[in-house]
Amino acid sequence: MKSYFLFIQNPVPPNGLPQIESITKKLLTVLKIYLLTLLLAAIAASITGLLDNILISVFSLKSLNTTNSKNFEAVVNRFGNFKVFYVALFVPALEELIFRLPLRVKASFISFSFGMLLYPIFGFSYTHFDINSLRPYLAVIFFLMLIPLILYWVLKKIDIVSTINKNYKIYFYLVSSLFALVHISNFKPLNYNLIYLYPIYVLPQFVMAVSLGYIRNKCGLQYSLLLHSLINLPRGIF
Numbered sequence: 001m002k003s004y005f006l007f008i009q010n011p012v013p014p015n016g017l018p019q020i021e022s023i024t025k026k027l028l029t030v031l032k033i034y035l036l037t038l039l040l041a042a043i044a045a046s047i048t049g050l051l052d053n054i055l056i057s058v059f060s061l062k063s064l065n066t067t068n069s070k071n072f073e074a075v076v077n078r079f080g081n082f083k084v085f086y087v088a089l090f091v092p093a094l095e096e097l098i099f100r101l102p103l104r105v106k107a108s109f110i111s112f113s114f115g116m117l118l119y120p121i122f123g124f125s126y127t128h129f130d131i132n133s134l135r136p137y138l139a140v141i142f143f144l145m146l147i148p149l150i151l152y153w154v155l156k157k158i159d160i161v162s163t164i165n166k167n168y169k170i171y172f173y174l175v176s177s178l179f180a181l182v183h184i185s186n187f188k189p190l191n192y193n194l195i196y197l198y199p200i201y202v203l204p205q206f207v208m209a210v211s212l213g214y215i216r217n218k219c220g221l222q223y224s225l226l227l228h229s230l231i232n233l234p235r236g237i238f
Contacts, residue, residue: 004033007214011172013165014104014217026219030227037211037231044203051200064194064201068186076236086127087236092228094126099179099209100216100224103172105164107155111148119143176209 007017020026048065055061079086094116102113120126124139155161164171180202184190187198208231216224 001032001036003218004036004211004214007218008210011169011213012217013168014220016168017217020219026223029219030215030223030230033211033215034227034230037208037227040207040211041204041231044207048201048203051197055194055197061191061194064187064191064197067188068201071186071188072235084233084236088229088233090127092225092232095179096212096216096221096225096228099175100212100221103175103213103216104221105161105168105171107152107161108148110155110160111152112144114151115143115145115148118147172213176206176213179209180206 003018020029052063052065056063076083076087098113098116102110119139122139122143124136124143129136181199183202183205184198187201190198208228212224212228215227
């Protein structure tokens with residue numbers, strides 16, 4: 001636990017962090033961080049719950065947490081018997097490739113993850129692919145192949161790796177914040193009069209991102225995927 005709190009004070013990339021070699025120790029570390037993350041996320045959720053109650057009781061507004069829950073249920077229910085697979089494996093794998101892969105600072109990782117992030121931002125879905133339409137094939141070529149190749153070339157030219165490694169703390173928390181902010185989309189339709197409050201509502205996701213980042217850098221990407229799956233699993237079951 002001490003190494004976790006030292007890490008969040010000064011995040012360092014995997015090559016600057018003492019690695020755990022034993023698989024057993026890695027699994028125990030994942031379990032410890034899982035329990036700690038649940039505790040910290042519960043504290044963060046209590047803050048968002050208090051804010052939500054204020055919006056309801058004082059300002060007579062709709063619950064944003066309820067909107068979030070309904071949107072989540074609507075999405076996962078589309079997968080029927082595959083709901084657990086979607087929530088506990090597919091989504092974690094996708095998000096780890098986008099947000100934790102580039103925490104090991106390599107131009108190739110950053111480029112690929114950026115392309116993966118742009119793909120859904122521009123309206124394409126990783127779960128709905130019309131094989132009879134040319135559009136999604138072109139999107140895959142553009143966002144997952146062409147954009148990463150161009151970006152890789154640019155990043156190599158400007159030597160982005162050394163720049164990021166010198167400012168890794170800023171980079172780590174920017175990526176973690178981006179992970180949290182992306183989850184604001186779970187609250188659609190957004191109330192733009194309250195847009196400044198949505199970052200508070202995704203505090204649990206920010207806590208989660210920091211923990212996943214620690215495990216990714218300390219144990220490896222496959223273990224951050226494991227932790228992510230464990231965190232998501234209850235929502236897939238219940």
